[in-house]
Amino acid sequence: MTTERETLNYGPVLFHYDLFPEKLERHGRVMKVITKRGTFALKEAEMSEDERNWFTHVIQRLSEIGFHQVVPLYPTKFGDYTVQLGSKTYYLMPWFASDDRNEKGKEEILLDQIGRIHALTLKEQDFSNEVVEHSYQFLMNRWENRQFEMERFTEEAEQKTYMSPFELTYLSHFHQIMRMTEEAKRRLKDWYDTCQREKRYRSVLCHGKVSRNHLIFNPTGEGHLLNFEKAVLDTPVRDLAVYFRRAVHQREWSKEHGKQLLDIYEKHVPLLNEERGLFISYLSYPEPVFNAVDLYYHKRNQLSQIELVHRLEKRIRAMKNIRDFCELIMQTPPPPLEMGNAPTKIHINDEDHI
Incomplete structure (x- = not known):
């Protein structure tokens, strides 16, 4: 529930849509109107122009x-799809x-x-x-600098008479x-060498923040994606x-379920060998563990200390899951394209963006 003051604060934004709320409910950064x-x-949200x-x-x-x-955007009565108020950006959806x-x-x-979006773009x-x-x-420079920071943390800890549980x-x-760090760096070098040899590189429209929380269902049960604020053209x-x-x-x-999910994606966009290697490289680099040290x-x-150790152990377990998953997908080829699901390449000029 929101207070009367919050209701008044949203008045200037809702004015752009000619909406007069009877009730407002906060759900994170989304307001139910x-x-x-x-x-x-x-x-x-926070977005530049x-x-x-x-x-x-x-x-x-x-x-x-x-x-x-995609969850659609409602235009304001002035024809805009976002409203800027101070440093905040707002947009309205069903x-x-x-x-x-x-x-x-x-x-x-x-x-x-996600596979369909990638295939279309x-x-x-x-x-x-x-x-x-x-x-x-x-x-590579960023990864090596992070690795150096973690090695320095290790040396400092080893010099202590009494180390903390963390x-x-x-x-x-x-x-x-x-070992996972070196494996990630090796895979990244393999990707670089293959790109140099094959002279190819593919891009798609990336959602940017793929998460199960960004898929919701309309009243008929059809899934819709939202939160494209970080969308970008990339691998x-x-x-x-x-x-x-x-x-x-x-x-x-489970690694088996993970493989099934990757197969679903690759029915739309089978990964090239160098892309698969880059994927494994990204996954293998233990950044989540390093973030726990930060x-x-x-x-x-x-x-x-109990909470800090718990977070670290959880991330180490996740990295072990990643290692097992990577070993599995290295052993099995991607699924064949289904008829009617061939990737659609859209050749566009710079003004089109997508």
Whole structure:
């Protein structure tokens, strides 16, 4: 529930839609707006002008190219699709009530829809040695700097007479973590060498924040994607890595189910060999574990050792799940394309963006 003051604060935004709320309910960064004209979802975000223009372009373009499973945006009475108020950006969508009946197959629907978006926007880029070189050097330098930070943390901990429970836990897994780091770097180098040899690179429209929380169902049970605020043109591996890094934390995760989900995606866009290697590289790099060390550095006086150790162990288990998953997908070829599901390459000029 919201207070009267909050209701007044949203008045200037809802004015743009001629909406007069009878009731407002906060759901994270989404406000459920109940009016006589119906129930709506008002999303609050932080976007620059260029980001707002790109965001609305993405939503409209997806509809134009035949992907209609996106939660639509309502225009204001002035014809705009976003409202800027101070540093905040707002946009209005229909409100879709949650339905637990659809939760069981949610992951499959999500990967299928991401695969369809990627297939519809797949484009063979003109090979640019400078772009590939920059991407490789940037990521490799960042990974090596992070690795150096973790090695320094290890050396400092080993010099102590009494180590904390967190430090002891980290050191007991240190060699395994470094092996995954080296594996990720090796895979990244393989990707770079293959790109140089094959002279090819593919891009798609990436959702940017692929998560089961960003798939909701309309009253008829049809899944719709939302939250394209971070959409970007990039390798298809970007979306896949974001999704699977989160998925391995789920209690019901298994490498076999993960392989099934990847198969669903690859019915639309089979990964090239170098893309598969890049995917494994992204997954293998133990950034989540390194982030747990960062948390220890900055929050060790605010969080208990038990909580810090628990978070670290959880992320180490997730990395083991990733390792097993990567070993499985390296052993099996991608599924064949189904008839009627061949990737559609849309060759467009720079003004089209997508």
